[in-house]
Amino acid sequence: MIDQIAAIVGPKNVLTGADAAPYGEDITGMWQATPAAVARPASTQEVSDLIKLANTLRLPVIPVGGRSGLTRGGIGDGVLILSFERMAAIREIRPEARIAVVEAGAILSDIHDAAEAQNLVFPLTFGAKGSARVGGFLGTNAGGSNVLRYGNTRDLVLGIEAVLPDGQIVDLMSGLHKNNSGYDLRHLLIGSEGTLGVITAATLKLMPKPGAYATAMIGMAKLSDALPLLNEVQKATGGLVEAFEYMPDKFVGDYVRLNPAHKLPFDDRHPVNILIEIGALSPRDCEPGEDGQIPIVAYLEDILGQYLEDGRIDDAIVARNEAQRREMWARREAAAEVATLHPFRVTNDVAVPLDLVETFLARSDAAMQRVDPGSDTSVVAHLGDGNVHYTVWPTVNDAQLKDAIMEAVEDIVIDLGGSFSAEHGVGEAKLSSMARRKDPAALAAMRAIKAALDPLNLMNPGKVLPPIEG
């Protein structure tokens, strides 16, 4: 087997034993597996050849990128790992057409940099941007902090290239904004977590780079006062808010505990800390006036000053420069790290209607003290999307207890009309939620599609779709 893989990718690009072991580790530190081998292809043709070989050998295949996923989607025992670090090229940035053509192994922050060099942005962003790769964030339809304005990953993808479970290459790398020619295989593969094929390249949408950002931290007493504030700023700016992130007081405290060199956002502590960012495009908003002030920044200062005066908020700091802006973002983006302050945890990545986030939190906190008295939580939220990361630190590391915690949170989410899986994907960690909560007819249709495209069940088997009961 190893020889056959080596014949495709070259001996140096097949890893086994101790060399392959890191690919069995999970970033969460909670799970482990032992892959049969790791192959590092350099081209789509090599990926195709590897998958054809996997078919011959009946060898399960898991594609991996930056391996920063949080739902146990990228590890498995006895599998062939396809690692895309050698297919990391940004093939082309076409500024006029506003598209980037990238390989599956391209790193998100490299795409950010390449776009910015052309005065454009690829707006998808989240904490793991320095390691996450195209195949991974497309495979999981990653969300992040700018979804409010720009949508999820799938909204930013014009085309893909992929290798299907039988090894055939499909070229759907359209850079067009209108293309209705049969079923949308692009959207089917995006978010399928490697279970229907392997994405090898993508054509991404780029957006004009805002000419100026206005970024601020806001301290306030009540979460219910935050949403009206978002709505007012949206109305006043014509929808320019890029991010509206919620950090409870406990989170900012935990962050400093983790990073003692860093500071709290304010001298005083506040129950509710909001990071707001506005991205302005029109020259009228971005070009400094006679006073040297950038209009959109001055505008945000004015509005927050007014809110302070009215007593609607308790504190506010507008970033005066890029360093201050980055400091605000570093705090928010440390959420995954902060969660690791405790060695075992239950990550609930849920979405509820915007106006029900406070209700969700109150009911979940109460439920936790019932299900596991003494447990603790770490919470952050993309408040503008209703997307809450509700991480529970249970009192003991017990699988049954963890599932009970997950189920209790789901009960509340479903009751509020929400989703048990917002932006991280399903992997293996949420199979029980899928079995409990997903519309049965939808699950049956997914299983039929999986069986039709991957009859040997070789593509990331055991992920996304729960086993049929009984």
Add this chain to the structure above:
Amino acid sequence: MIDQIAAIVGPKNVLTGADAAPYGEDITGMWQATPAAVARPASTQEVSDLIKLANTLRLPVIPVGGRSGLTRGGIGDGVLILSFERMAAIREIRPEARIAVVEAGAILSDIHDAAEAQNLVFPLTFGAKGSARVGGFLGTNAGGSNVLRYGNTRDLVLGIEAVLPDGQIVDLMSGLHKNNSGYDLRHLLIGSEGTLGVITAATLKLMPKPGAYATAMIGMAKLSDALPLLNEVQKATGGLVEAFEYMPDKFVGDYVRLNPAHKLPFDDRHPVNILIEIGALSPRDCEPGEDGQIPIVAYLEDILGQYLEDGRIDDAIVARNEAQRREMWARREAAAEVATLHPFRVTNDVAVPLDLVETFLARSDAAMQRVDPGSDTSVVAHLGDGNVHYTVWPTVNDAQLKDAIMEAVEDIVIDLGGSFSAEHGVGEAKLSSMARRKDPAALAAMRAIKAALDPLNLMNPGKVLPPIEG
């Protein structure tokens, strides 16, 4: 059979013979069929029961809405037509969440009106808006004039409810902006033209209603000068352009020929006529100044005045009121009607990269004089999307000649990196194009999905997927 259908929908809601005949007619006037019967269900449960009955009887099913499609997607011989005129409710507009919950038979312009009443818009729009229904525009992933700013239909749909080919109802009516829980069946069904199931309801995204529109007609000599103008206005306004539509001189002449009561856009004729519309959101752009002028309108007047002075454009009229704005739009939206000036035609709905529209037109015109000397054309384009409606009026009504025309246009489109099917869908009219041009591995995957979900091939059979050759 009729009795069994009547038992589900009631005798008054089954049509046969002469009553069913209109459902065999096609809006293009080019095609005809004879359905076995027409059923008009009043609920999702009735749709489910009808599809279960169709399974028992092995009866093919075609769902229809406003029947304004242009690719022969909604007619068939010996089929059961499901017509959604009795499921036309706009169930709910939730202004805070910015969503509309609608049934499959709701008419697009009714949704427009219901949204506007809440100071919101559902931005999808096209000529047939007064007849097109939800199931039809989702089924075909319709495009239209505002895609430039808001995307295609699929970008405006948060959730759907559908009946699958086995009669099961899937409820995916999420109103959430983040929801990663398995394969995206929503995007699979949108654009599948009724071949994978029947959409019965949808949760649509609404957008804030622009506080002011600035709309203008621009006359100019060369199409190649239009795109830089679009880019400049986008930059200056921060991306507020909603529509950028191209009408050649011949089109505006044909429009007046069809509607003698209507006027040409300018006193003089110009080779290139552009309809541009800007939708402004922020109060700074929308609220009348001391001079009574709306800032965004004054801004467009200024910039066009400057272009006139510089000789970059030859004529411009900014709409002074809603009546003038509507007149500009009526001309553009008459395109489908204008095409019927000739009793038979080839409708090419293609997309090319934005900067290649002029090249496409020059090469296609030359090709037509080779393939069918003496043929004529009717052209309009969503220039901001690179989407051209290139209608050919051949010299004779011959199927082989028409296919040769289609193939010649495709050759040029593919050579320019474009799509042979931009926004109208495939239906039956473009099966030959699908067979010739679609990636074979993608076609094979589509066929596998179709066979898995609809093993009896009862859902709009013969549409979208070309028959396997040989």
